[in-house]
Amino acid sequence: xxxxxxxxxxxxxxxxxxxxxxxxxxxxxxxxxxxxxxxxxxxxxxxxxxxxxxxxxxxxxxxxxxxxxxxxxxxxxxxxxxxxxxxxxxxxxxxxxxxxxxxxxxxxxxxxxxxxxxxxxxxxxxxxxxxxxxxxxxxxxxxxxxxxxxxxxxxxxxxxxxxxxxx
Numbered sequence: 001x002x003x004x005x006x007x008x009x010x011x012x013x014x015x016x017x018x019x020x021x022x023x024x025x026x027x028x029x030x031x032x033x034x035x036x037x038x039x040x041x042x043x044x045x046x047x048x049x050x051x052x053x054x055x056x057x058x059x060x061x062x063x064x065x066x067x068x069x070x071x072x073x074x075x076x077x078x079x080x081x082x083x084x085x086x087x088x089x090x091x092x093x094x095x096x097x098x099x100x101x102x103x104x105x106x107x108x109x110x111x112x113x114x115x116x117x118x119x120x121x122x123x124x125x126x127x128x129x130x131x132x133x134x135x136x137x138x139x140x141x142x143x144x145x146x147x148x149x150x151x152x153x154x155x156x157x158x159x160x161x162x163x164x165x166x167x
Contacts, residue, residue, distance in 0.1 A: 001033045001104075001142060003078035008041050009052030016048035032138030035063065035131075036075055065128050067119035071135070074115035081108055101149035109143055 023045055036059055043055050060068040085103040123129045
């Protein structure tokens with residue numbers, strides 16, 4: 001999960017102050033992970049003087065309603081991990097590179113899982129349940145990809161593995 005709403009919150013107002021009056025973006029969003037960022041960007045493009053903290057609060061409360069608090073924590077944890085990785089944390093870093101799994105160790109997945117489960121337990125309305133299902137689908141996909149990476153890495157790091165391949 002590449003969550004970088006803080007970058008959006010800084011860059012769009014900066015670009016507006018610098019005189020930029022056109023914005024172009026494209027992407028194949030993983031809606032379960034990208035909804036807060038895309039929504040925040042659209043709001044700041046409408047009015048870059050708005051408080052990004054207030055906008056994100058409005059997003060979580062409006063989109064996830066009764067599950068707002070655990071989902072806010074979920075996305076904040078994703079962003080904390082992504083932004084504190086080694087070297088600069090840029091949006092495209094690690095694109096299609098399995099090694100990105102290393103910045104999300106098992107304890108992070110457990111924490112994220114606990115937030116998501118709490119949100120799912122608190123969900124009452126069908127709409128919120130459907131929105132959480134989008135997050136769950138992307139989360140489970142990412143979690144499986146990370147598990148596959150670690151399994152692959154553990155196999156190839158076994159002592160004597162290279163010799164066994166050569167013989």
